[in-house]
Amino acid sequence: MFENLTEKLESSFKILKGSHKITEINIAESLKDVRRALLDADVNFKIAKDFTDRVKEKALGQDVLKAVNPGQMMVKLVHDELAELMGGSAEGINLSGKPSVILIAGLQGSGKTTFSGKLANHLKRKKGKFPLLAAGDVYRPAAIDQLKILGEQINVPVYTIEGSKDPVNIATSAVEEAEQKGQDLVIIDTAGRLAVDEQMMNEIAAIKKAVNPDEILFVVDSMTGQDAVNTAKAFNDVLNFDGVVLTKLDGDTRGGAALSIRSVVNKPIKFVGMGEKMDALDVFHPERMADRILGMGDIVSFVEKAQEQFDEEEARKLQKKLVKDQFNFNDFLKQINQIKKMGNMKDLMGMIPGMGKAMKDVDIDDDAFKGVEAIIYSMTPEEREKPSILNGSRRKRIAKGSGSSTADVNRLLKQFDEMRKMMKMVSKNGGKLPKMPMGGMRR
Incomplete structure (x- = not known):
């Protein structure tokens, strides 16, 4: 980025x-x-x-x-x-309505539908909301189906009117549905076009008038640069939206939209999309983004992402196991899964000060742990529970079962043993790293 x-x-x-x-x-x-x-x-x-x-x-x-x-x-x-x-400080969204209504606007291909699902998931998890997604894009083929699939993934209902081509009626009916069923949030996905046109503007203006939304968010593909800023101005002239959402910020973006849009429309960037997964949505913090642009990392966001996956009870159990030297491969798998839930690996590394530049030409995909997991899953339950029993014949069998070499298995076991010793010392030392010679896990 x-x-x-x-x-x-x-x-x-x-x-x-x-x-x-x-x-x-x-x-x-x-x-x-x-x-x-x-x-x-x-x-x-x-x-x-x-x-x-x-x-x-x-x-x-x-x-x-x-x-x-x-x-x-x-x-x-x-x-x-x-x-x-970029705005100075992060700005929240208005959720004061009963139900709160959020209208999503933008051009076709900007990522409105995916963002609608992400926002519903974000507000459900972070704010305890009970959302309803309204499928107001009645023109794009499969748009309604896409929203339904996203709704299933995050366990959020999607409101549609079969065969209807009237987005205003869909939007108003969705709000009525939410009121009747006690849902406190309605997110209305709307149709986009390949370019700004009068019909699209009149339609979304009619939806705004009909539902009187608490918040209007303009979604823009950050990879379109200055064109995104010009489009934002055209939409703002009609809708007077409340905030901007930058999608695809994890792609090959030059940054023009993020740096220019606030000055042009005088509206804050409120969210940024950093990937395809439903939890790949972040509140936009201008100071943190400035840190990242200048290669300083973003350790605050890194810690926040880690805390989202943090389970206090599990942490206590893990510490007891570490002190008693009982940390095993089942525990290791849990730690890997928590790291994977934090998001894209290369993006996470970029949040650590000094790592962004070092990782510039390094390709880390979401399957970074695939080889390690294959080796662990090739172990028997007893072997995962008791790594000490992994003798030479067992290691050969595991290598064959995981499609790796015996050297790969030996390397993982050595790294696991070093990591376990280090974690045990840290746990005994009150969470502080003891003074040790430079070294650590090797690839």
Whole structure:
């Protein structure tokens, strides 16, 4: 995510490396590269120029502390300005209605239907809501079926009217259905077009008038860059929406939409989609995104994702097993499953400070643990419970059963033993890592 922009911004800061103070000359040279990096990321020229003008004004208007070199000061100024450009702080959504009604708008292919399902899942899990999804896209083939499939995945009902081509009636009837059944949230998926047209705008404006939504969210494909910003403006002129959702942010995006959209429509980015899975939806935090753009990682989001999978009772049981040296392969499988639930592996690694750059050219897919799991699943229940009984003949059988080599099995067992010893020491040491020589698990 934003790898090219990150790399170019880092390069622009190097101009100030070794300088003892910020001057008009070196700041101008550095900011020229910053502006070029923003333009390459498909940020509007005026927005990029205003951005660098503000950074220059702030840079020349303050003294550089002796403990902070000009390059570090520039990173801080650009970081703060990036965060401000994207909205400053996270903004929530209005859920005050009874039921709350959220209207989803956007072009065809922007990811509205998938987002509708993700939002229902997110508000159900995080806010304890009882949602109803309304299938208002009556034009796109299989749109209703797609929403039904998503609804089944997250155990959320989907409201449809068989054969109806009237999205206004579907929307109003869905709200009535929710009121009757005590559901406190209605999310209305609407039709999109390949381009902005009068019929689409009139239709969604009619839905807005009929249901008076508490929140209107505009969904945009972040990979479309500046075009996304122009589309957002056209929709906002008609709908006056409340917030923006950027989808496909895990793809090869240049960042123009994320950096420009707030300035153009003066509406906050509220959510970002980071993958296809139903839990791949995050609240948008401008400061954290600025951290990631500047290669600083996003450790807060990483910890939050870990805590979502954290089970306090399971953690207590695990600690007891660690202290008694009873950690086995069944426990290891549970830990792997928790990590997998946190999201895309490469994206998770990018949240760890310093790892984003290191992982730039490394391809980590969602099957990163597939080989390890195959080996463990080829063990008998007794072998998983008691790794100490895994002698040479058992290892050969496991290798054959998992489609791996005996060397692979031996390597996993060695790494497992090292990890178990480390975890036991950490557990006994009150959660602190004991001082040890550098080393650790090897690939």
